[in-house]
Amino acid sequence: MRTPFPVLVPAAVAFLVMSPTLRLSAQGDPDRVVAGGGAIPPGWHVRTELDRQTGQPAALTNVKFAAMGDGYHVTVGPAAIYWRDADMASGSYHVVAAITQTKNPAHPEAYGIFIGGRNLADSTQSYTYFIVRAIDGKFMIRRRAGYAARPTNVVDWTDHAAVVKADSTGKATNELSILVQGGTVRFMVNGKEVYSGEAADLDTQGVVGFRVNHNLDVHLGPLGLHQP
Numbered sequence: 001m002r003t004p005f006p007v008l009v010p011a012a013v014a015f016l017v018m019s020p021t022l023r024l025s026a027q028g029d030p031d032r033v034v035a036g037g038g039a040i041p042p043g044w045h046v047r048t049e050l051d052r053q054t055g056q057p058a059a060l061t062n063v064k065f066a067a068m069g070d071g072y073h074v075t076v077g078p079a080a081i082y083w084r085d086a087d088m089a090s091g092s093y094h095v096v097a098a099i100t101q102t103k104n105p106a107h108p109e110a111y112g113i114f115i116g117g118r119n120l121a122d123s124t125q126s127y128t129y130f131i132v133r134a135i136d137g138k139f140m141i142r143r144r145a146g147y148a149a150r151p152t153n154v155v156d157w158t159d160h161a162a163v164v165k166a167d168s169t170g171k172a173t174n175e176l177s178i179l180v181q182g183g184t185v186r187f188m189v190n191g192k193e194v195y196s197g198e199a200a201d202l203d204t205q206g207v208v209g210f211r212v213n214h215n216l217d218v219h220l221g222p223l224g225l226h227q228p
Contacts, residue, residue: 029106031077032215037064041072043086047120049079049214050148071221074212081127083120083209087225089180095208096177098221101134104170108135109213113176113223115185116203123147128154128203129211130187134172137163139194141187143203154202155195162192175221180204 031051038061040046046065048058062077074082089095099111112131119125125147132139141154166172179186185202187195210220 029215031058031062034062034064034075034077037061037075037077040065041067043084045083045085045121047081047125047147051078068219071219073217073219074210075217076212076214079212079214081114081117081120081129081209081211082220083114083117083207085207087208087223088206089115089208089225089227090205091227092181093225093227094177094179094181095226096175096224097210098173098175099210100171100173100219100221101166102171102217102219104135104166105215108133108138109216110140111212111216111218112139112210113178113208114211115178115180115208116205117207117209118203120207120209126203127206130176130178131211131213132163132174132176132189133157134164134166134174135170137161137165139163139187139189141195141197154197158194160189160192160194162189162194164190 046060046063048060048063051058058078063080064075065082066073095113095115097113110131110133112129114127114129117127123146126145128143130141138157138159140157142151143154144151164172164174175190177188180199183199185197185199185204186193208225212218
């Protein structure tokens, strides 16, 4: 008797076509549960990434985002972006923020800033983000075009001496900055340029903010936006 093929639901199909690394992440490193999450500081917005199991934005209850000192402290399960509508950049500008990882994650995860944000709260969101991994001293630059779309690499994970690696306690502070000027975009870590690209090939006009990947504990310093 011939055994019928099983019918795969969309979620199962998506799981099977994942790379082995992503399958391992989905199985062995789920978004953690965070106590005391769900509250957002006044003036801020948060958009979490898709929950792998439900296909919907991950719950804000596992995002703890609170004012602390002159900045904000973020303890997260799901990856997310953080922004204020007032942080709108156009023309030439410079955006900068110091971000401190307070402890090492279970496996390499990253945090940083983004520029050129548009429609951030809906399915057509777009932005360019610049992130670092303190656990191994690497940086990456990516573009997001559509909430459910896989981001595209501008620069894949790259080692650079400018990125401060985490110490024995898992702590590291890195200042990330992006300068948009004269049709060129310069990406800097701790004042040292790590990449320069054409503004026409990136998202530059729009909201600026933070991106923090999943299962991290970080302190976000003040977000500085300087426009002529």
